[in-house]
Amino acid sequence: MPRARAAVEREIWSRTTTFLLLGFIAYALPWSVFAALPLPADGQPLLRIQGSNTVGAKLGPALVMGLFEEQGLSDIRVEKTAENEQRVLGRTREGRQVQVQVAAHGSGTGFVALKDGTAELAASSRPVKDSEAQALGAAGDLKDRRAEQVIALDGLAIILHPDNPLKALSTEQLAGIFSGEIATWEALGSRGGAISLYARDDQSGTYDTFKELVLAAQGKTLAPAARRFESSEQLSDAVSRDTNGIGFIGLPYVRQAKALAIGAGDAQALLPSATSIATEDYPLSRRLFFYNRVNEKNPWAQALVAFAHSARGQAIVQKTGFVAQSVEAVTVDPTAGMPAAYAQLSQQAQRLSVNFRFQEGSATLDNKAQRDIGRVLDYLTRQGKLRDEVVLVGFGDAKSDPARAELLSKLRAMAVRRELAKGGVMPREVTGLGDELPVAANSADSGRMKNRRVEVWVY
Template sequence: MPRALPARSRQPRSRVATWLWLGFACCLLPAWAFAALPLPADERSVLRIQGSNTIGAKLAPALAKGLLEQQGLSAIEVRPGPVPNEQSISGRAGDGRLVTVEVAAHGSSTGFVALHDGSADLAASSRPIKDSEVSALAALGNLKSHAAEQIIAIDGLAIILHPSNPIVALRTDQLARVFAGEIDDWAQLGGGRGRINLYARDDNSGTYDTFKELVLAANGKALAASARRFESSEQLSDLVSQDPQGIGFIGLPYIRQAKALAIAAGDSHAMPPSETLIATEDYPLSRRLFLYNQPDLQNPWAKALVRFAHSPRGQAIVAQNGFIAQTVQAVRVPPSQAMPSAYQALARDAKRLSVNFRFAEGSATLDNKAQRDLERLLDYLKNQGKLQHQVVLVGFGDAKADPARAELLSKLRAMAVRRDLAKQGVIFRDIIGLGDELPVAANDGDEGRIKNRRVEVWVY
């Protein structure tokens, strides 16, 4: 079975080391990433972001603040808007002009509505755009394209309980029955007697959409009418942490005072929502956080925010706000007898990188995240001096009737990644296909099969 990767070290840097790192990171960006942006001629906002509460509550304002700082603005303030879950981020230019970014965080679906009616420049979403939304927004261009879909962070849905609850792990099929109301007493799960109280995000929430897709719909269930619904992530988490009978689901930064469970899906072992398991998207309830824009984006401030979010400084802000940055890290994985022999050898002698390559649905083409991860991986290999004979690619797939076919397909996936990296001068130590070994998700649904069809990267 796959093993949890150890959390990366959080040893503090010295102030000098931090400034050196930031200076080096800035040098990796093209010069135009820091070009001065046009100032507004009036008091209208330069950028409007609408959508996900998960992103909009803290991360989007923090990224907007970082962009204003990068542009040299002063007296930067983050203020509440006229209604709950709205904020304005403003700063003063050198000539005294006010520059304002507006963030409205009422749920992922509202972001796509705002793109459609022109009231937003960027849609923040904590789930992928739906086919119906792609069709509704077709006049703006293909919002599934690499130019329109921006993966800015990785998050994990945490299943949270009161800290005194003795239960430590559940399977996704058990979760589905709990939130459908079929399992309604903690004793049915091995806990103490008591009615289970359900806490869930509202219908506009991308967090709810993700939970519905990965847990409820995947197991043929629907949310019980008895569940209490919330627009605010913080409010939901705080109420669960105060209710000994409560259970809820929440984005990773909002665990707060609650207790998070380890989760298993299909044949995978139970995994905690740890930083490294979410970074590789192995954790069963991991998810991507998105900004969506028109492919032919005209607003220079929107373009700049997208670039800033992908930059090393932007990804540092992602991490500071409790999400998982897409920075490549090398981690040691303890070998286990449950691992295939080739994988055991890697675990003994090499380190696994915190990036997995996955593919577009029904395609051998790398998905939008993987295309950007190629650039991140190449930067890492160049900086670490590991371009020649230091890299091993390990392909995995979903179960097939013929194990030999599953192994072949998994190796072909690894070869697809090899092809793109070899063009940039990477010479590989080995390419391995392990078929349907070490699943991280159930294979009886499209979402699980997509997660299992992956390529890991190991370095010596």
């Protein structure tokens, strides 16, 4: 092995081992370890959750209800207390009524609530910003694996009126539309006249995600004429009534509207399906989070996070319309643009519905990938595919030297192999395809990070 390649491998090895074994153990722990949670003083909520409307409208309350059921509570129900605010009620075996408060006014409000102590969990539909993490320094590093919890996956659906004949758009076209530079449907080869814009409000993580992935990536800003909404449901319903309307929304809120296929850069346009979002290949896929203080002491906050990661919690994620992080094998049809070896793999094997990705500017698996190691190990063990049944395929962003891109992509796959080997997995093959088959544009950091991935295939 050349000396330079060996050095890179040693770096990856040293940086990817931290916390992974602990993560697998935590993932596999039985739920019973959280039984008999203590209750606060009368009149005090068990837990306060603030932040994302995407999480807080349905998913957050549904997860709390699931936790209540696990705790043996009865008379479980959700009660609206104000606009975009709810409380989940339950009754203990002794007859005492308890509650969890959920306020859903946008992801940014969750981090403010963590800072001022008015919430134990911040729900967010985007990663914490550097400025927010710095402001919350007393809470510990919010990018630490103990604080940042990926609880579900979602995709921003670009929605139209059901009668609009348009089928696909690029992220470049979306930026032009929502900045107001593309003003008519005819300019897109469709029909209808002037385009009507619908967008979430400034506090929304949905808007932050759209702004980062679409507008800012193209150097654009949202047109002042866009109608703004705090509620996901209200936005979707408004678009479905406007024949000239276009908006963006979380996947569970498409409702009566029509979703478009979206492409980025040279990547193929994809519809926001469960598989394309689970692998995060869909250009507007995103992660949904709970954030807590690194040393959060509230036992109900700790238990809800653990429940969200459990198989039961992920089943609730799927039931509420989001995309679970459970692992499944899916068939991939070969296409004309695939490299020959990859096309052959698609004919003979199935791809798992998870991609491993890495921390920004690092050879370390990111927080989600660290938990996904446990999920993949569990799947492969249950399916009896530990020996010579797995192929790991690494990908990367474009480099000036294609050989370097190929080497780096293979080293990423080798990093995943080493972690899976701790659980007894012996892959049939580990390979790297460099910058082939991009899923995002390489012109932006967010796109390059998406392209740096490792796929898992099983025979």
